Every structure is written in C-alpha cells, then in structure tokens.
Amino acid sequence: MSDHAFATRAIHAGQDPDPRTGAIIPPIYQASTHVQDGIGGFREGYEYNRAGNPTRSSLETQLAALDGGASALSFASGLAAEDALLRGILKPGDHILLGNDVYGGTYRLLTKVLSKWGIETTTVELSDVDALRAAIRPETKVVWLETPSNPLLKVVDIALISEVAHAAGATVVVDNTFASPALQQPLALGADAVVYSTTKYLGGHSDVLGGAVVFQDDRFFDDVKFQQFAVGAVSAPLDAWLTTRGIKTLALRMRQHSENAQAIAEWASARPEFTQVYYPGLETHPGHAIAAKQMSGFGGMLSLGLADGADAARAFAESTSLFQLAESLGGVESLIGYPPDMTHASVRGTELAVPENIVRLSVGVEDVRDLIADLQEGLERSSR
Structure with a gap:
C-alpha cells in the first residue's frame, strides 16, 4: 500500500475482504482464545487474545500504513501505549528530555510512575536547539516531543530535533495525536517512533478508547511487543474494529x-475578549512557518487566552452550548475545556x-457559522 495516497491507504490497508464470505468489511473476531492444531x-500465529487477535492485527497493519512505518502496535489507551514503549526501550538510570508543553498525563506517567523505576525526566524548550543540545546528557536515551503541543499549540521542527538527538545517540518519539497522520x-x-491516543482523531467519534505506537524500523518492536503481551493493556476486538472504521474517514x-x-x-483574533489565540494556522503564530513546512494542514485544536483572566476563562468554558464542556478531543462534535483544572491539572x-x-x-465538523455563533453567545452569557 506504500505507493498509494494517504486517503486510499486509510481505507484499504489491512482491510482485505473476508476470504470465506467475501464480506467487504473484515469481521470482528470477538474471541478470547484460538483452537490449536496440536x-x-x-x-496463523494466534493462540490467546492478549497475545494477538486478527481484528487487532488488521488495525495495526492499517496504522503502520498511515505513517509509512515498518510496524505498529495497538493498545487499550494512549497512556498504555506510551508506557509500553518507554518500558520497552529504557532501563533504570536512563534520562528523557521532554518538551515543556505536553499532555498532563504524559508528564504524570513520567514523573509519578516511571520515576520510581529510575527514569529521570528533564523539560526543555525544544524550539531552542542550543537549549536542547545543552540539556542532552550521556544517559539521555529519548527526546519526546509533541507538535503541535497540548494545550499551547507549540510547533517544533521534527527534522531538526531528530538530527540533533540522533547525533547524541538518542531516540526521537513524537506524540502526533493533535495533528494525526493525515x-x-x-x-x-x-522520528524513530510515533505515539497516538487513537481515542482522538483516529477513532474520531468519541466512542472508543485506544492508543498506538508506530515504528520507523524494527529495532524496538520485539521489546515493546513483549511489554504489550506481558502487561496486557491491549485493545479489545470491538475497540480495534471501531478505530479501524473511524480511520477510514480520517x-x-x-x-x-x-x-x-x-x-x-x-x-x-479580531475579538477584544481574547489576548492570545494559540493556533499554528495564523501567520502571527511563532511556529507558523515550521508548521506550514511539515504539516499539510493546521488541525482542529486551538486555545484562547481570555483578557479578563482565569475567572473569565472558567465562565466562558461553562457558557457555550454546541461546544460541550468535556475532556478529550478529536471527535466530530466540538468540545471546550479549561486545561488548568481538567486535562492539565496534573x-x-x-x-x-x-x-x-x-x-x-x-x-468539530459542524457548520462553522453555528460554531462561531455559539462562541459569540458564550462570550455574552459569561460576561453577564
């Protein structure tokens, strides 16, 4: 499938019709175990659902094709994917360099869970290459970045960071959840590996939880696959199938x-109520030029800074209707959140x-005129 365009790969990779019945959609193998011939x-290599499942295998083939990777693994959540990847490639005493704006759950995993295993984490402004070089140590094994980042939509140069990290012998991991492989x-x-919360844009319909790792080559695959099998945070057959269905319209x-x-x-940007609009599609965004170079679109995530401070932001988040107050992102419906008390409380x-x-x-993908009207009404309600 590598010679096909992205939209074609999203629909056809790993999705051969059922050979027995000709069903255009592969079946859901809702089974916990597989009968052995002795x-x-x-x-076909299947013994027990934690070790492997045909529906999950189809999704993993699809995921690898989307990113042009050698292979992929599917997990029960994005954090399960991150945990398995890091435990698969790190050992106690290793060091991670982390961008200074990331999903709160990633920071919590590194500093509250993996730190007890002897992994040290340092944050750095990854747009400053000199700061990155200065922060790399002999024990630095991973440079972890999000671009665009969560929630401040920072953009960093993946190619440049990869060059610097590889020169120091470090592995580059990109959380590509905000952009998606599309x-x-x-x-x-x-980059050496890409991680996703497939709950978000890949699933796309707020009805399934999942995560994934896609690998540039097979260096880490066996070690991370072992973590997947030994710890067991795998995507269930129905979850894998729902994710596959969502990807087809990505x-x-x-x-x-x-x-x-x-x-x-x-x-x-034209409203006085907002002092800052964090969106890489704006030419005023400091990372706009890099985003335009390495992205084919600027995505569906943005953050807004309220001129009247925290109370105004909280009130605004609670005053919209079409933009529903909830955590998560990437579904067809629009959501609004207050990161300091929600996604980034950690x-x-x-x-x-x-x-x-x-x-x-x-x-979301609603009519944008309705969305703008809803935000306008939310501003009016929250200022009363």
Whole structure:
C-alpha cells in the first residue's frame, strides 16, 4: 500500500475482504482464545487474545500504513501505549528530555510512575536547539516531543530535533495525536517512533478508547511487543474494529476540522475578549512557518487566552452550548475545556503549568457559522 495516497491507504490497508464470505468489511473476531492444531500448532500465529487477535492485527497493519512505518502496535489507551514503549526501550538510570508543553498525563506517567523505576525526566524548550543540545546528557536515551503541543499549540521542527538527538545517540518519539497522520508524518521527518491516543482523531467519534505506537524500523518492536503481551493493556476486538472504521474517514474529517479551526482562530483574533489565540494556522503564530513546512494542514485544536483572566476563562468554558464542556478531543462534535483544572491539572505547580486564563477548543465538523455563533453567545452569557 506504500505507493498509494494517504486517503486510499486509510481505507484499504489491512482491510482485505473476508476470504470465506467475501464480506467487504473484515469481521470482528470477538474471541478470547484460538483452537490449536496440536500443542503449539497456532493457526496463523494466534493462540490467546492478549497475545494477538486478527481484528487487532488488521488495525495495526492499517496504522503502520498511515505513517509509512515498518510496524505498529495497538493498545487499550494512549497512556498504555506510551508506557509500553518507554518500558520497552529504557532501563533504570536512563534520562528523557521532554518538551515543556505536553499532555498532563504524559508528564504524570513520567514523573509519578516511571520515576520510581529510575527514569529521570528533564523539560526543555525544544524550539531552542542550543537549549536542547545543552540539556542532552550521556544517559539521555529519548527526546519526546509533541507538535503541535497540548494545550499551547507549540510547533517544533521534527527534522531538526531528530538530527540533533540522533547525533547524541538518542531516540526521537513524537506524540502526533493533535495533528494525526493525515496532516503530519513524523517518521518521514526523522522520528524513530510515533505515539497516538487513537481515542482522538483516529477513532474520531468519541466512542472508543485506544492508543498506538508506530515504528520507523524494527529495532524496538520485539521489546515493546513483549511489554504489550506481558502487561496486557491491549485493545479489545470491538475497540480495534471501531478505530479501524473511524480511520477510514480520517482524511475527510481532518480537512473539515482544519478549515473550521482556521475560521474560528481568525474570528477570535479580531475579538477584544481574547489576548492570545494559540493556533499554528495564523501567520502571527511563532511556529507558523515550521508548521506550514511539515504539516499539510493546521488541525482542529486551538486555545484562547481570555483578557479578563482565569475567572473569565472558567465562565466562558461553562457558557457555550454546541461546544460541550468535556475532556478529550478529536471527535466530530466540538468540545471546550479549561486545561488548568481538567486535562492539565496534573502539571499545576510544575514547570509545565499552563496559563490560568486559557480555554482549549476541539473544533468539530459542524457548520462553522453555528460554531462561531455559539462562541459569540458564550462570550455574552459569561460576561453577564
């Protein structure tokens, strides 16, 4: 499938019709175990659902094709994917360099869980290459970045960071959840592995939880696969099937998410209620040029800084209707959140603490005129 366009791969990779019945959609193998043809005689390699399942295998083939990777693994959640990847490639005493704006759950995993296993984490401004070089140590094994980042939409140069990290012998991992593979291909830019919360844009319909790791080559696959098997946080058959179904419309959805978010960012930029609009599609965004170089669209996520501070941000987040107050992102419906008390509560009081005056928008695929009207009405309600 590597010679086909992205939208074609999203629909056809790993999705051969059922050979027995000709069903155009592969069946859901809702089974916990597989009959063996004698002891150790596994049919097509399947023995037990934790070790492997045909529906999950189809999704993993699809995921690898989306990013142009050698292989992929599917997990029960994005954090399960991150945990298995890191435990698979690190050992006690290793060091991670982490961008200074990331999902709060990633920071919590590193500093509250893996730190007890002897992994040390340092945050760094990854757009400053000199700061990155200065922060790399002999024991630095991973440089971990999000671009665009959560929730401040920072953009960093994946190719440049990969060059610097590889020169120091470090592995580059990109959390590509905000962009999705429809808009950004980190492996083609030099990254070694890509992680996703497939709950978000890949699933796309707020009805399934999942995560994934896609690998540039097979260096780490066996070790991470062992973690997947030994710890067992795998995606269930129905979850894998729902994710596969969502992926088939990913290219279409991401175009509409991006178009709607661009319009809202431009509208918000003209409003006095907002002192800051965090969206890489705006030419005023400090990472706009890099985003335009390494992305095919700017995505459906943006954050807004309220001029009147934290109280105004909280009130605004609770005053919209179409933008529903909820955590998560990437579904067809629009969501609004207050990161300091929601998605990023775990980084309060740390170097990753987010501004108290921001709200985060996950812009859906509704008619953008309705979305802008809803935000306008939310401003009016919250100022009364």
